[in-house]
Amino acid sequence: MASENRSVVTQLRKMISEGAYHQGERIGEVRVAEDLGVSRTPVRLAFRTLEQEGLLERTGKRGFVVREFSERDVQVAVEVRGVLEGLAARRLAEAGLTDPVREQLERYLAEGDRLFSKGYLEDADITDWSRLNGDFHRTIIEATGTRVIADAIRRNDHLPFASAESIIIDKRCLDGEYRKLFMAHQQHWLVFQALREGEGARAEMLMREHAYIGLRYGSLFGLTD
Amino acid sequence: MASENRSVVTQLRKMISEGAYHQGERIGEVRVAEDLGVSRTPVRLAFRTLEQEGLLERTGKRGFVVREFSERDVQVAVEVRGVLEGLAARRLAEAGLTDPVREQLERYLAEGDRLFSKGYLEDADITDWSRLNGDFHRTIIEATGTRVIADAIRRNDHLPFASAESIIIDKRCLDGEYRKLFMAHQQHWLVFQALREGEGARAEMLMREHAYIGLRYGSLFGLTD
DNA sequence: AACCAATTTTTTGGATCCAATAATTCCGGA
DNA sequence: TCCGGAATTATTGGATCCAAAAAATTGGTT
Known part of the structure; x- marks a missing residue:
């Protein structure tokens, strides 16, 4: 509903760091969109931002996985x-x-x-x-x-x-x-x-x-x- | 036409570094989309990536400007x-x-x-x-x-x-x-x-x-x- | 002429639709 | 039972549509 893209990035970052999506897990646009109650578009944008930040990374295959930190x-x-x-x-x-x-x-x-x-x-x-x-x-x-x-x-x-x-x-x-x-x-x-x-x-x-x-x-x- | 998002990022990065959009200039999604012959969607995604890279930055107002480097x-x-x-x-x-x-x-x-x-x-x-x-x-x-x-x-x-x-x-x-x-x-x-x-x-x-x-x-x- | 307000235009953000393609499943043959 | 290929499914990328908000323009008043 009322979710500007910036807030999707923030929410997603928070959820990841809190372990809602655990490290190494594959993460799909649809699921996240549903979890946050928004459409895929802002999630797709957020994924790009989080990818650059290093929180997500592209799999060899398709989509992103939550990056693992040691x-x-x-x-x-x-x-x-x-x-x-x-x-x-x-x-x-x-x-x-x-x-x-x-x-x-x-x-x-x-x-x-x-x-x-x-x-x-x-x-x-x-x-x-x-x-x-x-x-x-x-x-x-x-x-x-x-x-x-x-x-x-x-x-x-x-x-x-x-x-x-x-x-x-x-x-x-x-x-x-x-x-x-x-x-x-x-x-x-x-x-x-x-x-x-x-x-x-x-x-x-x-x-x-x-x-x-x-x-x-x-x-x-x-x-x- | 045939433009995967990665390539939009690459093209845009190249154009910026070659001065096609000069530093400090405000840059709009529509114009870039037309320049590259794609829709706004991949451009919007690319903007987020380039923003994180530091090539673009958000204006206080609306949209992005090409970052100036000294x-x-x-x-x-x-x-x-x-x-x-x-x-x-x-x-x-x-x-x-x-x-x-x-x-x-x-x-x-x-x-x-x-x-x-x-x-x-x-x-x-x-x-x-x-x-x-x-x-x-x-x-x-x-x-x-x-x-x-x-x-x-x-x-x-x-x-x-x-x-x-x-x-x-x-x-x-x-x-x-x-x-x-x-x-x-x-x-x-x-x-x-x-x-x-x-x-x-x-x-x-x-x-x-x-x-x-x-x-x-x-x-x-x-x-x- | 200058300043302020209202309207119009532009531009962005979000949702949805469609196409392409990767991943998976299912089935048949060895 | 195991392997391979075809069909199916799931998921992503791109385009388009709509709404919201900001910027620009216009017009009116002082």
Whole structure:
């Protein structure tokens, strides 16, 4: 009924990452169309998008199958993000921080300081931190002045981080989570210092290391959409 | 008439990179459909694919525009490829070369040695080298045992390298081209040695440097499709 | 002449129909 | 029982139709 194509993509992505269609399963247009209550057309469009994202792949035969991701794939996806964000950080450090960007980052860091000042995090704080974290990374990536890196990161995020995300949901409230997030925050400070001082190689290295926190913490960006 | 969707994507990609629709231009389904002599349906599908590839982008309003790429975008795209292939090389070096992979790479290198042994390259040699070069890189990337990196590279290749490609077409026969390709070949040797010796950091660094040759040489992979 | 509103035109999104083709089933013969 | 080919079925790709929404144009008012 009322379903714009974008929402079909989103729904389908969600259903796949939630396991409604399990990995390796062949997936047909008609069935999905019926499941979502739309005609085949938006599903066909969505399949193309999801194929490019890497969530679906064409079979040698006909139609698509849900792509299978291994633990190693997730590990590699985290490293991919690391090298890409590292590249962004290095370029930004070498180009130099403009005043608006520097001030923006400083605001985020100050907010983070405030969040962690209590020595513990409530649920609302974790939400705040999640947003703050995403803003910090986004700001750096966008400040590089090209969308090429941001696109590369975005295109790589979908499924592997969806599964990483589901891990963190369970572990969020466990002991030690505070320490982990606080460490991420401290790393942000280090990255910022390197950016401010124009230390490109160091900024890159710090950012690459920082990515590994995502392995347990979940998406550094948060899943968009 | 006889146009499978895949071919619409290919045609459209080609037309865009050749400037049939210039950058920043709004592009409508009907017009493209007429230009290609097909109905709107395959064009709509193709638009989604090209959108994900980054060749088209949605306007705030309606429809798509041909994405604009700057010189800097191409530069960054080359660096993106560098860090991704560097990651692949490091992982492979750390995991260790299996005998089949090592032998495969040695065959490519030996073929390269033969190509360059004359001290100059004919047109046919350049074709051979192009294939050889692609095979060498592909082998390394595929040997990492995950498709995540290969996908990230493939998704990033389309337009920026198309324009880089057009540069090399013109310069191929100029003086100094031989030296450049020979240097690329020598770099392959260095990368191979690092891989064989398990020197991950060195393999990564060499691969990252190696990517810069692509700036003038054109796509290291060759444009697929 | 400029600005705002209403109407017309254009364009996209979704549904459906038809054709082509891949996959499967079924049947007969060895 | 097993194999091969023909008929059947299922599924995808392309074209067309309709509705919705946005853009452009027209006209009226200040």
